[in-house]
Amino acid sequence: MSPQERFEKTGLTLPPPPAPKGVYKPLLVVDKLVYVSGHGPVRTDGTLIVGKAGAELDKDEAKAAAKQVGLTILSTLITGLGSLDKIKRVVKTLGMVNAVPHFHPHPYVINGCSELFAEVWGPDLGVGVRSAVGMGSLPENITVEIEVIFELA
Numbered sequence: 001m002s003p004q005e006r007f008e009k010t011g012l013t014l015p016p017p018p019a020p021k022g023v024y025k026p027l028l029v030v031d032k033l034v035y036v037s038g039h040g041p042v043r044t045d046g047t048l049i050v051g052k053a054g055a056e057l058d059k060d061e062a063k064a065a066a067k068q069v070g071l072t073i074l075s076t077l078i079t080g081l082g083s084l085d086k087i088k089r090v091v092k093t094l095g096m097v098n099a100v101p102h103f104h105p106h107p108y109v110i111n112g113c114s115e116l117f118a119e120v121w122g123p124d125l126g127v128g129v130r131s132a133v134g135m136g137s138l139p140e141n142i143t144v145e146i147e148v149i150f151e152l153a
Contacts (some may be wrong), residue, residue: 003084007074007120014075015042015068021139034087034150036076038096040142041068053134054103057143062097066112073113073148074120076135082096088153089125090117094146098138106132111134113146 001009010019018039020026028035053062077084095110097103110132118126128149138145 041065054100063112070116071114090128092149099134
């Protein structure tokens with residue numbers, strides 16, 4: 001089964017791909033790599049999931065926000081490349097969690113996105129190297145921001 005078919009089998013709905021909110025490209029292809037700029041958790045109605053992990057959101061709600069970021073990234077990939085089948089593998093993920101100082105399960109939160117990618121590309125190609133860090137704030141008070149590097153098929 002192809003990545004596009006595996007995604008369609010999930011029954012999940014993609015949000016609209018976000019327009020840049022600054023001077024940058026949402027996606028850039030360089031040789032065999034696809035660099036995806038930092039994305040936030042866009043809902044299907046175009047609104048953002050906001051709030052700090054450990055205050056307004058618990059770790060499971062923050063993890064759900066990270067999954068929504070993953071869906072937002074998939075939307076950008078399909079818009080920019082035409083299909084998830086153009087992606088061979090996940091190379092690197094950087095996940096940033098908007099959290100209060102005493103919140104520590106950043107890797108657990110970013111698993112929301114990583115588990116989605118593993119479902120789409122499989123447990124080998126869908127899992128790359130990763131960093132998960134806490135931040136004092138993120139743009140527009142979004143809960144999670146994630147950027148990813150993919151390899152083209």
